Amino acid sequence: MHSSGIHGQTLEITVVGCTKLRDKEWISRQDPYVCLQYGSTVFRTRTCTDGGKNPTFNEKFTFPLIQGLGDISVVVWNSNTLTSDDFIGSGKIQLSKVLSQGYDDSTWSVMTKRSKYGGEVRIIMHFANPTNQHQHAAPQHSMPSPYVPLPPHASYSGYPPNQSHQPSYQPVITPHPQQSYPPPAISYAPSLYSQQTHSSQQTYPSNQVYPPSPNPYPPTGPYQGIYPPPPY
Template identity: 50%
Template sequence: MSMSTSGIQGHQLQITVVACYNLRDTEWISRQDPYVCIKYANATYSTRTCVDGNRNPTFGETFNITLVEGYQKLSVSVWNKNVLMPNYLIGTGKIPLDNALLNGHDDTAWPLQYKSQRHAGEIRLTMRYHGPNVSTNSCIILLISLQLPAILKFSVVHRAQVGYLRRSASCLPSPDCAPNFRPRDEYPPPPHPASYPPPPHPAPYPPPVYHPPPSPYNNPAAYRPSSSYPDYIASQLYDCASFLNIFQLGAQLHKSRV
């Protein structure tokens, strides 16, 4: 054991299982459901099952591990969850803790292997450690890396505000260049508006002359009046007498033939 990583007994190591990449596929038809197991000393930690995660599952789960003196590595294994059959091992790996214990932070994708050192994919772990072995420079670098987005944002906003104030100050006129305005009393009064003659009265219009429409009859006196009533009765009586004479004549002819 190196002197730089001694004295870790009882301290906490924060481990986040981020994701796995390009895992070995153990399914023939369906998609595999991976999960991760972490072993350190005598403790075991397991993530949830990423259903249908197949070859690139994501987890984002964090565990706080109590460090034990003399244990400088993690054992990780990735499994495929099955319901009717035993779980299949996808790959395993050994993760050293030296970088995290010395620098206080480590974010690396570690290789996984399966039987005969064959490549079985990668697992990404993020580890944070705040124990006594972390160097001062590493703590400063870690703090700056975590606060860098806020620092950059403050710097950009501060520069924008300073530039705006400078532009606003440059736009203000100096006292020497201020325009010399005359008092109001020195301006001549406005001229009176010219008087316009009143409009003439409208001329009265003569009353309209309406002529009666022409008669549709050219000469009404030319038409003869109709016959009077006694003449009409006399003509009807004459017609009846003629009819009776004809009827009597017909009756006489009929008797003579009989």
């Protein structure tokens, strides 16, 4: 696999264990161990004494990645004390998933020298800078925000406003209130009438009868209190 920008970065590999291994011992239980090779780097797990067909290791190793090298060789051996170690099986661990997603927990098969099934090895891998980490983050910003801002002076909860009635907050468009034209005459008559009536009433004393009786004062002349004068 060819991934740009991975050279020199760190890949963590944990050898969890093996299952269903081909048994190389006839009398006692076999003692398996696992070897990993990536480029010129080789790691070996401890020997799982009497591990038999299902040994457990849980050992972590760190590999510096190499540009263009996308697999790791894995070999399972049976440790012997007096003779050479027995070959159980070998296989390839592909790095495409861990380099693209940052994590891979898989079981890889190993084959014997005669290309027969030799068992399985469980491997967990971590990579800190997967190549598609930005592709997964992009959809978080691609959807429009569900928030719709309300007008700053709105005091109601519904938006958009109900078109069936005029909201109370909306200002009147015309600068002055509309009036009928011509204006009714009665709008000015009451004040004028009240002023005229008030002024006419002030010409007479409040203790007299309105209108006053004719000739309230006796005429002046030679005959006091009689009008018209009697004939001679």
